[in-house]
Amino acid sequence: xxxxxxxxxxxxxxxxxxxxxxxxxxxxxxxxxxxxxxxxxxxxxxxxxxxxxxxxxxxxxxxxxxxxxxxxxxxxxxxxxxxxxxxxxx
Amino acid sequence: xxxxxxxxxxxxxxxxxxxxxxxxxxxxxxxxxxxxxxxxxxxxxxxxxxxxxxxxxxxxxxxxxxxxxxxxxxxxxxxxxxxxxxxxxxxxxxxxxxxxxxxxxxxxxxxxxxxxxxxxxxxxxxxxxxxxxxxxxxxxxxxxxxxxxxxxxxxxxxxxxxxxxxxxxxxxxxxxxxxxxxxxxxxxxxxxxxxxxxxxxxxxxxxxxxxxxxxxxxxxxxxxxxxxxxxxxxxxxxxxxxxxxxxxxxxxxxxxxxxxxxxxxxxxxxxxxxxxxxxxxxxxxxxxxxxxxxxxxxxxxxxxxxxxxxxxxxxxxxxxxxxxxxxxxxxxxxxxxxxxxxxxxxxxxxxxxxxxxxxxxxxxxxxxxxxxxxxxxxxxxxxxxxxxxxxxxxxxxxxxxxxxxxxxxxxxxxxxxxxxxxxxxxxxxxxxxxxxxxxxxxxxxxxxxxxxxxxxxxxxxxxxxxxxxxxxxxxxxx
Numbered sequence: 001x002x003x004x005x006x007x008x009x010x011x012x013x014x015x016x017x018x019x020x021x022x023x024x025x026x027x028x029x030x031x032x033x034x035x036x037x038x039x040x041x042x043x044x045x046x047x048x049x050x051x052x053x054x055x056x057x058x059x060x061x062x063x064x065x066x067x068x069x070x071x072x073x074x075x076x077x078x079x080x081x082x083x084x085x086x087x088x089x090x
Numbered sequence: 091x092x093x094x095x096x097x098x099x100x101x102x103x104x105x106x107x108x109x110x111x112x113x114x115x116x117x118x119x120x121x122x123x124x125x126x127x128x129x130x131x132x133x134x135x136x137x138x139x140x141x142x143x144x145x146x147x148x149x150x151x152x153x154x155x156x157x158x159x160x161x162x163x164x165x166x167x168x169x170x171x172x173x174x175x176x177x178x179x180x181x182x183x184x185x186x187x188x189x190x191x192x193x194x195x196x197x198x199x200x201x202x203x204x205x206x207x208x209x210x211x212x213x214x215x216x217x218x219x220x221x222x223x224x225x226x227x228x229x230x231x232x233x234x235x236x237x238x239x240x241x242x243x244x245x246x247x248x249x250x251x252x253x254x255x256x257x258x259x260x261x262x263x264x265x266x267x268x269x270x271x272x273x274x275x276x277x278x279x280x281x282x283x284x285x286x287x288x289x290x291x292x293x294x295x296x297x298x299x300x301x302x303x304x305x306x307x308x309x310x311x312x313x314x315x316x317x318x319x320x321x322x323x324x325x326x327x328x329x330x331x332x333x334x335x336x337x338x339x340x341x342x343x344x345x346x347x348x349x350x351x352x353x354x355x356x357x358x359x360x361x362x363x364x365x366x367x368x369x370x371x372x373x374x375x376x377x378x379x380x381x382x383x384x385x386x387x388x389x390x391x392x393x394x395x396x397x398x399x400x401x402x403x404x405x406x407x408x409x410x411x412x413x414x415x416x417x418x419x420x421x422x423x424x425x426x427x428x429x430x431x432x433x434x435x436x437x438x439x440x441x442x443x444x445x446x447x448x449x450x451x452x453x454x455x456x457x458x459x460x461x462x463x464x465x466x467x468x469x470x471x472x473x474x475x476x477x478x479x480x481x482x483x484x485x486x487x488x489x490x491x492x493x494x495x496x497x498x499x500x501x502x503x504x505x506x507x508x509x510x511x512x513x514x515x516x517x518x519x520x521x522x523x524x525x526x527x528x529x530x531x532x533x534x535x536x537x538x539x540x541x542x543x544x545x546x547x548x549x550x551x552x553x554x555x556x557x558x559x560x561x562x563x564x565x566x567x568x
Contacts, residue, residue, distance in 0.1 A: 015533050019540060022507030026532055033532070035507065 002076050004054040008047045008088045016044075025087060034085065039064065043078055047088060053079065144234050145193055149178035154238065157198075163219025164189070164200060167250075168240050174200065175239040175247075181213065181230030187252045187259035189237035190217060192228055200237060204267040206230070218266055223273045225266075294324040295399075298414060298458045298469040298484070300406045302399070303328030311336055311387060318392060319472040322482065330376040330406040336384045343385045349397040350519055350527045360524060367398060371524050376409055378402060378523060396473050398523065400456075405522035413461040415538050416518040420475075420493075421452035421468050424560070425568065427488035428468030430457060431551065432516045437493050438553065443477035445557040453480050456518065459487060459542070466545055488567065489547045496552025499559040501566060504550045506543055513539035513548070 015026040023041040025034040036044055042063060046056045053075065060071050082088045140155045142148075149155055159172050167189070168174060176191050184190055188203045204225055205216040215233070218225030239249045252259035291312035292305045301324045306312040311334075343366060346352060352363045358371045369380040386395045400416055407414055419432040420439040424446070431442045443454030452468065455475030460467045469484040492504060492512045504512075514535045521527050542548070549566075553559040 015529070015536075017533075017536055017540070019510050019543075020506040022505070024507070024511070024536060026529065026536070028529075035511065 002053060002079055002083075002090060004052065004057075004072075006053050006090045007050065008053065008056075008079055008082070008090045009049045010047055010088055011086060014087060027086065032085070034087065040078065043075060044082075047082075141198065144176065144178060144191070145196070145198055147178075147234055149235075151179045151183075153178050155235075156241075159200065163221050164202070165221055167220060168200065168237070169242070171243055173241040174237045175241070176235040177238045178235045179233075181215070181233035184215075184230075184233060184236055185252065185260075187261075187263040189250055189259075190215075190233050191235040191237065192217070192232040193234055194228070194232065198234070201225070202263055202266060204263050204270065216267070216270075218270055220266060223270070224277075225270045293319075294326070294328055295319060295472050296322075296324040296326070296482075297403050297406075297471050298460050298467075299412060300330075300403060300410060301326045301328045302402055302406060303331040304334055305331065306334045308336060311384075314387065318474065329410055330378065330402065332378045332380055332402055335379070335381045336387065337381055339383050339385065343383055345386060345391045345394050347394070349394060349401070350521055353526060355524065355526060358524070362398075369523065376406075378405070393474075396456075399473070400518050401521055401523040404520050405524060407520070408522050415459050415520060416456050416471065417459060417513075418455065418516040418518065419457045419490075420446075420454045420477075421457035421470060422446045423450035423452065423468075423483060423485045424563070426485060427567075428452075428485035429488055429563065430459070430468055430490045431493045432490060432513060433493040434515065438495055438555075439493070440476040441495075441555055442493060442553070442559075443475070443480070445555065446560070447479065448557070449560075450483055451477060451480050452483060453477075461541075461545075466542075487546055489549065489563075490542060491549050491551035493551045493553065496554060499553050499556075499562050500551075501559075501562050502550045502552075504548055506540075509543050509548045510536060510539045513542055 011028060013028045017024045017026075018041070021038045021041065023036040023044055025036065025044075026032070027034070039060075043056060043060065046059050051059075057068070057071050057075055060066070060075065061068060064071075066074075079088065079090065083090055140149075141157060144155055144157070154175050154177050156173050156175050159168055159174055160170055162170050184203055186203055186206065189200060190203050191198055191200050193199075201217040201219045201222075203215055203217050207214050207216075208230075213230040214227050215230055216225050216227050237250055239247050241247045250259070290305045290307060291309060292303055293312070293316040295302045295304065304315070306315065315334075345366070346363050349362050349367065354361045359368065360370070361368045365383075366386060367380065367382050369378060371378055380398070382395070382398070385391060403416060406412075417430070417432055418434070418439070419430050420442045422429050422431070422443070431439060433439060440454040443451045452470030453473065453475065454477035456471050456473040458469040458471050460469060466487040467484050468487040470480060470482050490513070491501070492509065514532075517535045517538055519527055519531050520534055520538075521531055551559060551562075
């Protein structure tokens, strides 16, 4: 369960490459290549090991024109997916 | 010295021009282009028809034709880029010291006549290029003409005289003959050595800057492989040598798609695809012993066999610290610039090559890119696709196109992330034969692709099966 005061941390040993507005992440074992679009990339950059989920929601609301509840749901889903793919720990 | 002007075989000249006309005739909106090209064609056409006529002995004796020279076997007398004036004549009229033009298969060659041997009506001559170590005997009947003058790039004409008591050319011929005899004598010890040693057959594959020497104890496989890769033996010393042994087997074996993923390594030994291939490195770092089951060198399997050579190339690259990569692509030199067409199988690499037959097609399957300080160069490789008339060569890389079949010919911009992902997929994993395919290799591939993106313009090319896409490329760059 992702709570608002959870702090997502990137997993060690990932290879991350920024290509313009896209971010490419190669998993630890080298089996999977993930590609994040602009918004995904924005959230990824906000995951720095000290920001909470709440902080990330605030940052996203400043940058993008989106409702608060919508943003909260999207970010939670996205973080859930990142955790499932073993790219972050929460 | 070869006189083939367009590097095409004579038999395909007709098709070559037909294709050129087909390319330019249907375009009415590009009339200026049309006119310029048809003039170029006429100019080329005259050269080509003189060349063909001379080859076929159709020029009346005593007539002089002019042809450009491409290669340097007669340097310093005749330099590539010079034009030579050739007087058509029969073999009977020539003598020692003459610079003769003779036919050998479907090529014309210009060399110096050093000696002549006649027995009744049968007559042979010994000829040699001035820079060659050894000459060759040919039939006098193969002679089609004699060089009477050389014109350099500035238009300065030097006549070549071997008549009127001028002994210079004859003396030069005697000197060259003595040289050839000496060089022949030098070959003798090697001849003796080869006679009494188990013969190891070696061919040397040149891939850009790297030379891979492959030795093969069985003549059958040696011939098969050197023919398949149409290897023009490199004269350079190999950077890496592979001792290739074949293991016969009765049972049928399964050929995997990839020889990259199933490698197991222990110390200096490696096993690929559960024993289909095994090998070891040593005693030196640039010596590789390989044992390959014969099933991998037959029919379609040889395309999988090539993957071993990719890996050996990358071993070589590691030793030489070269900055280069192999990429699944079709490469064409057009207007002295290298154009690369990359895409997965089925995207049309071979189609692109066959539609570019008028230009210098390097390869339709795998090309080499070398990074230098100042620029990036595109090179052909001996690897094989479906296009048969590939030529060796290299040029500065001008642009990369990621290709797909479309409903019209169109070139469009491509996003960086998209370009990098697509290109990285086509880069042949830079795995040396003695190493595993690992995560770092994927990172290298992505970095290489991104580096290409930052150094060379990359576009998306959708094309229909006609050579009109070259017009789009022309519009973009010229």
